Amino acid sequence: MKTAALFALLPACAVASDILSIAFRAKDATELHRVIRSNNHLDYGCKPVIVRSEGEHKLHALVSSDQLATLKRSLDPSLVQIDTMDHINKRQEATAPIGKGDRFKGGKVAPRGLGSRKRGEQVNLGPILNVDEVYSAMKALEKEYDIDMFTAPFKTYEGQIVVGGVADGDKKKDKKGKKDKKGKKKDAQHIFFTSGIHARERGGPDNLIYFISDLLYANEHRTGLTYGKKSYTHAQVKKVLSAGIVFIPLTNPDGVRHDQANSNLWRKNRNPASAIPGNDLSVGVDLNRNFDFLWNFTKYFDPSVDPASTNPASQAFYGTAPFSEPETRNYRWVYDAFPKISWFVDIHSAAGTLLYSWGDDVNQSNDPKQNLFNPAYDGKRGPVEDSVYKEYISEEDWYNVALQANRTTAAMVAAGGREYIPQQAVGLYPTSGASDDWAFSRWHKDKSVTKVYGYTLEFGYATNFYPTSEEYVQNIIDTNAGFMEFVLSAIEIGLKH
Numbered sequence: 001m002k003t004a005a006l007f008a009l010l011p012a013c014a015v016a017s018d019i020l021s022i023a024f025r026a027k028d029a030t031e032l033h034r035v036i037r038s039n040n041h042l043d044y045g046c047k048p049v050i051v052r053s054e055g056e057h058k059l060h061a062l063v064s065s066d067q068l069a070t071l072k073r074s075l076d077p078s079l080v081q082i083d084t085m086d087h088i089n090k091r092q093e094a095t096a097p098i099g100k101g102d103r104f105k106g107g108k109v110a111p112r113g114l115g116s117r118k119r120g121e122q123v124n125l126g127p128i129l130n131v132d133e134v135y136s137a138m139k140a141l142e143k144e145y146d147i148d149m150f151t152a153p154f155k156t157y158e159g160q161i162v163v164g165g166v167a168d169g170d171k172k173k174d175k176k177g178k179k180d181k182k183g184k185k186k187d188a189q190h191i192f193f194t195s196g197i198h199a200r201e202r203g204g205p206d207n208l209i210y211f212i213s214d215l216l217y218a219n220e221h222r223t224g225l226t227y228g229k230k231s232y233t234h235a236q237v238k239k240v241l242s243a244g245i246v247f248i249p250l251t252n253p254d255g256v257r258h259d260q261a262n263s264n265l266w267r268k269n270r271n272p273a274s275a276i277p278g279n280d281l282s283v284g285v286d287l288n289r290n291f292d293f294l295w296n297f298t299k300y301f302d303p304s305v306d307p308a309s310t311n312p313a314s315q316a317f318y319g320t321a322p323f324s325e326p327e328t329r330n331y332r333w334v335y336d337a338f339p340k341i342s343w344f345v346d347i348h349s350a351a352g353t354l355l356y357s358w359g360d361d362v363n364q365s366n367d368p369k370q371n372l373f374n375p376a377y378d379g380k381r382g383p384v385e386d387s388v389y390k391e392y393i394s395e396e397d398w399y400n401v402a403l404q405a406n407r408t409t410a411a412m413v414a415a416g417g418r419e420y421i422p423q424q425a426v427g428l429y430p431t432s433g434a435s436d437d438w439a440f441s442r443w444h445k446d447k448s449v450t451k452v453y454g455y456t457l458e459f460g461y462a463t464n465f466y467p468t469s470e471e472y473v474q475n476i477i478d479t480n481a482g483f484m485e486f487v488l489s490a491i492e493i494g495l496k497h
């Protein structure tokens with residue numbers, strides 16, 4: 001992109017140009033835990049990810065040049081080294097633009113995905129969908145394919161609505177007689193997909209909108225779907241729809257609107273309730289630390305780890321109570337409205353991994369007493385190197401959740417050729433209050449609800465939240481193959497656990 005065009009896209013207040021992508025390196029992972037502990041205001045992406053590579057450990061973060069200077073002064077270079085990777089700034093010049101106007105004409109023109117195109121057909125999807133286009137794409141899908149849409153009950157701080165849909169192979173007009181009093185058939189939806197909870201993770205809503213568009217198009221036109229080197233038959237399309245998919249493409253519209261307007265890598269929602277006057281970064285809650293899963297981390301976790309933050313200026317600020325935010329309450333409402341949901345994926349970027357339960361500590365299947373509801377272990381959860389506490393998961397559940405992650409990532413790799421790694425969500429560092437863990441924990445708390453296997457899918461490359469146009473298209477191909485495989489595997493493993 002020409003420089004002039006770039007400046008047209010980035011408003012004067014953009015701060016992304018002062019943001020550097022860095023990697024901390026250390027022989028000993030506990031040194032990196034110490035970095036997180038003493039710098040919990042830094043931006044570590046969706047969660048701090050410590051990876052082992054070639055005899056050392058690495059931790060990615062986004063920092064300003066001032067923060068980098070402070071870090072360099074405070075860290076002992078014999079223990080922790082810092083690599084500065086300037087690719088974020090270089091990539092910034094090639095960042096895919098955000099759409100202007102409304103390509104779906106207020107719902108008159110239906111979106112069409114990449115998988116349903118004829119072999120060799122040249123397709124230009126155009127820029128990333130803006131927030132209004134996500135709403136009009138949903139209207140257009142309802143009009144074109146006659147599917148059920150819903151408005152979640154809780155409006156955002158800025159008064160925006162959160163909309164979702166149901167793709168289950170049935171048309172509204174076919175369902176007459178089968179509906180309950182409220183007009184919805186609510187007993188046959190087993191899959192739940194969401195995206196856009198972290199505002200800056202560009203392309204997440206697009207991945208989902210285009211996938212659903214493909215499914216509905218292929219269903220109607222009796223075709224299959226092809227994503228890169230992965231192809232699925234028409235029968236498989238029918239099968240996937242029969243599992244019943246509930247989808248919300250944009251769960252945090254306030255945050256996404258703010259990020260798209262300012263290109264400032266905004267992650268949280270826009271609730272100012274805990275904001276510190278004069279500090280713009282203290283607006284908003286990290287919605288993916290706000291779910292009722294060990295939310296009050298200072299009580300539940302070992303003091304040596306920070307699975308979230310109590311500081312409103314942190315990217316991981318947990319809010320004022322579990323489900324304090326309308327956006328997270330909308331997630332909770334979906335499980336009540338569609339009580340048979342048993343598989344859930346929250347779509348994020350940017351890492352290239354599919355995370356399965358649990359995210360608070362290392363899994364174990366030997367001691368059911370070591371579980372998140374047992375107060376005897378309060379203050380002990382989190383450290384992954386110790387054996388003081390590990391989170392209980394039954395052998396069968398562990399096998400199932402890992403099998404699904406292996407199959408889905410294998411399909412994504414086969415489609416696009418880049419790496420996606422299946423792994424337990426805790427990795428080498430814990431999180432609290434996340435959507436996937438909360439979804440799985442519901443049944444552990446109350447055996448009368450349907451057990452949900454919850455996942456976090458991280459598309460894209462480490463800390464690269466704004467894809468180039470080329471990466472944007474590749475992400476759609478990779479994730480859409482992953483979604484097909486995920487639902488097919490879910491059916492095979494079982495829609496009831």
Ligand SMILES: [Zn+2]
Pocket residue numbers: 045046198201348349350
């Ligand atoms: Zn995220």
